[in-house]
Structure formats: structure tokens, C-alpha cells
Amino acid sequence: xxxxxLLVFDLDGTLVDSSRDLAAATNAAxxxxxxxxxxxxxxxxxxxxxxxARVLIERSLRHAGIDRPVDEVLSIFLxxxxxxxxxxxxxxxGIASALDGLxxxxxxxxxxxxxxxxxxxxxxxxxxxxxxxxxxAGDVSERKPDPGGLLGLMAELGxxxxxxxxxxxxxxxxxxxxxGGVRMAGVTWGLNPEGLRREQPDLLLDDPRDxxxxxxx
Numbered sequence: 001x002x003x004x005x006l007l008v009f010d011l012d013g014t015l016v017d018s019s020r021d022l023a024a025a026t027n028a029a030x031x032x033x034x035x036x037x038x039x040x041x042x043x044x045x046x047x048x049x050x051x052x053a054r055v056l057i058e059r060s061l062r063h064a065g066i067d068r069p070v071d072e073v074l075s076i077f078l079x080x081x082x083x084x085x086x087x088x089x090x091x092x093x094g095i096a097s098a099l100d101g102l103x104x105x106x107x108x109x110x111x112x113x114x115x116x117x118x119x120x121x122x123x124x125x126x127x128x129x130x131x132x133x134x135x136x137a138g139d140v141s142e143r144k145p146d147p148g149g150l151l152g153l154m155a156e157l158g159x160x161x162x163x164x165x166x167x168x169x170x171x172x173x174x175x176x177x178x179x180g181g182v183r184m185a186g187v188t189w190g191l192n193p194e195g196l197r198r199e200q201p202d203l204l205l206d207d208p209r210d211x212x213x214x215x216x217x
Contacts, residue, residue, distance in 0.1 A: 006159035010168030013190030094208030
């Protein structure tokens with residue numbers, strides 16, 4: 001039986017603000033295939049993030065009116081993004097100290113970002129070692145909101161549903177939590193606070209310092 005609370009975090013919009021690097025890589029990829037098109041503004045790219053790189057590129061191509069195969073542009077995006085993972089990406093203010101306050105819990109990350117990129121980012125920001133597992137695309141067979149990754153983390157780390165929290169900033173995270181039978185804490189500092197509120201998570205957190213309370217909930 002587990003004796004430690006399991007906290008499963010989303011990455012983009014929850015632990016890190018990566019939107020500028022994602023927008024830069026997206027626009028670099030679009031520039032390669034359609035150099036005459038204007039770049040997509042950062043605030044628009046932010047609305048495309050959360051369901052994985054392929055969905056980001058599908059939405060970007062549609063928005064820009066570019067008729068090119070998604071897989072072709074996706075490969076260019078991944079190449080571009082690999083070169084700028086940590087250019088401007090940073091932990092949200094207060095996240096590092098909040099993680100310090102969760103030393104009695106098991107921590108994991110479940111993201112739709114490629115797992116290798118995710119681990120590189122967290123290691124580069126000095127917090128990778130705080131997570132027992134960091135799983136993303138390529139590590140699990142289905143992306144969120146499929147609960148397979150969440151259930152896999154619970155099995156590997158020995159946590160029951162009533163011992164587990166999913167922590168994220170988007171409707172996708174709330175749906176993942178519900179599908180996996182765990183509670184969900186929504187963070188309002190991320191990419192989609194309005195959509196998150198509509199999903200009515202079990203808790204809404206406005207400040208990273210509030211994360212520490214989850215260890216005792």
C-alpha cells in the first residue's frame with residue numbers, strides 16, 4: 001500500500017511557461033513551407049497548445065491557410081523546437097519553492113509534449129530530479145485525455161485513485177483526471193483558465209504556494 005500522496009502534473013501552462021519557444025518554433029516551421037505568410041501571434045499560438053505537437057501544427061496550418069501535409073510540417077517543427085527548448089521557457093514564479101514543499105509526496109509529470117523534450121526542459125530548469133517519472137508523447141501510447149498514462153503512473157508508483165491528484169491548467173487535464181478516477185486541481189495561471197473553470201475541477205488554485213496543501217488533502 002502506498003504511504004505517499006501522488007501528484008501528477010501537466011507541464012506546459014502548469015509548471016512551465018513555454019509559449020514563446022513554442023510560438024517561435026511554430027512560426028519557423030511555417031516560414032519554411034510558406035515564407036510569404038505572416039507569423040501567427042503569440043496569443044493565438046497559446047490557444048493551440050495542450051493537445052500535443054501534431055494538434056498544434058494542425059491548428060496552426062488551418063489558421064494560416066497553408067495547405068501542406070501535417071506530418072511534413074510537424075517534422076520541421078520538431079526540428080526547430082529541439083533547438084529552442086530553453087531559449088525563453090521558465091518555471092512559473094513560485095513553482096520551484098512549491099515543489100520543495102512537496103518532498104513528502106511522489107511527484108510525476110504527464111504531458112502531451114514529447115517525453116524527451118519534457119525531460120530536457122525540466123532538467124535544464126533544475127527540477128527534473130524532483131519527479132519520479134516524466135512521461136510524454138513517445139512514452140505512452142495515447143495522449144491525454146486518454147487516462148492510460150495516468151493509470152500507468154499510478155500503477156508504477158503504487159498509488160490508489162483516492163491518493164492521487166492531477167494538476168493542470170486545461171480542460172484536457174480535467175477530463176484526464178475524471179477518466180482516471182482521480183481528483184483534479186486546476187491552476188489558473190496557465191494557458192486556458194476560462195476553459196478550465198468550465199470543467200469545474202475539484203479545486204482551483206490561484207497561486208503556486210497553494211500546491212503544498214495538496215499533500216495533505
